[in-house]
Amino acid sequence: MRILVVEDDPKTGEYLKRGLTENGFVVDVVHDGIDGKFYATTGDYQLVILDVGLPKMDGWKVVADIRRQKDTPVLFLTARDKVEDRVKGLELGADDYLVKPFAFSELLARIRTVLRRGKAVEPEVVRVSDLELDLPRHRAFRAGHRIDLTAKEFTLLALFMRRAGEVLSRTFIAEQVWDMNFDSDTNVVEVAVKRLRAKVDDPFEQKLIHTIRGVGYVLEDRAAQS
Numbered sequence: 001m002r003i004l005v006v007e008d009d010p011k012t013g014e015y016l017k018r019g020l021t022e023n024g025f026v027v028d029v030v031h032d033g034i035d036g037k038f039y040a041t042t043g044d045y046q047l048v049i050l051d052v053g054l055p056k057m058d059g060w061k062v063v064a065d066i067r068r069q070k071d072t073p074v075l076f077l078t079a080r081d082k083v084e085d086r087v088k089g090l091e092l093g094a095d096d097y098l099v100k101p102f103a104f105s106e107l108l109a110r111i112r113t114v115l116r117r118g119k120a121v122e123p124e125v126v127r128v129s130d131l132e133l134d135l136p137r138h139r140a141f142r143a144g145h146r147i148d149l150t151a152k153e154f155t156l157l158a159l160f161m162r163r164a165g166e167v168l169s170r171t172f173i174a175e176q177v178w179d180m181n182f183d184s185d186t187n188v189v190e191v192a193v194k195r196l197r198a199k200v201d202d203p204f205e206q207k208l209i210h211t212i213r214g215v216g217y218v219l220e221d222r223a224a225q226s
């Protein structure tokens with residue numbers, strides 16, 4: 001799940017990025033309205049968190065422009081607490097409106113609600129063979145044993161499991177699991193997959209993550225196919 005944060009205050013931007021990353025989201029932060037509009041309309045984000053008071057172009061204009069092109073959910077996060085502002089935000093096409101200062105737990109709850117709305121509800125637990133991922137609780141199990149994963153490993157495994165049976169290229173994985181500052185020339189994806197395999201596959205006889213030479217990786221239960 002990728003989230004774009006449009007926030008000109010560097011401290012708030014960093015705080016959001018850290019908190020959301022810890023919760024398994026991939027987060028890009030931009031600091032003005034023009035960049036916000038550009039990334040929101042050209043990038044592949046599941047949610048935009050948008051400030052109102054922004055340099056170059058305010059959040060009202062940004063949401064109106066996004067709405068002309070895309071239906072990506074938008075959550076306003078702003079210090080403006082007047083009823084007229086809330087109404088204006090929602091009328092312009094925002095999906096929710098949260099006033100600063102905010103509790104991080106409330107932000108997370110609002111994000112989950114916005115992401116659920118109008119969509120097929122994602123199953124909370126995904127299974128492939130004896131590997132099980134409990135998405136809301138951030139837990140992974142193999143053959144009934146809990147596997148300890150870092151936040152990044154969890155995000156990577158969730159991507160593999162949501163798209164089980166699909167071959168995922170290294171570039172695609174990099175885009176979905178790392179933010180836009182990620183240097184795709186590095187072998188970070190390979191290293192991360194190796195670490196994940198060490199936990200998920202190495203202790204077990206049946207391997208689930210397979211390398212597709214020259215392309216990328218696929219997670220699948222090959223025993224079930226034969």
Ligand code: CA
Nearest residue numbers: 008051053054
């Ligand atoms: Ca601001």
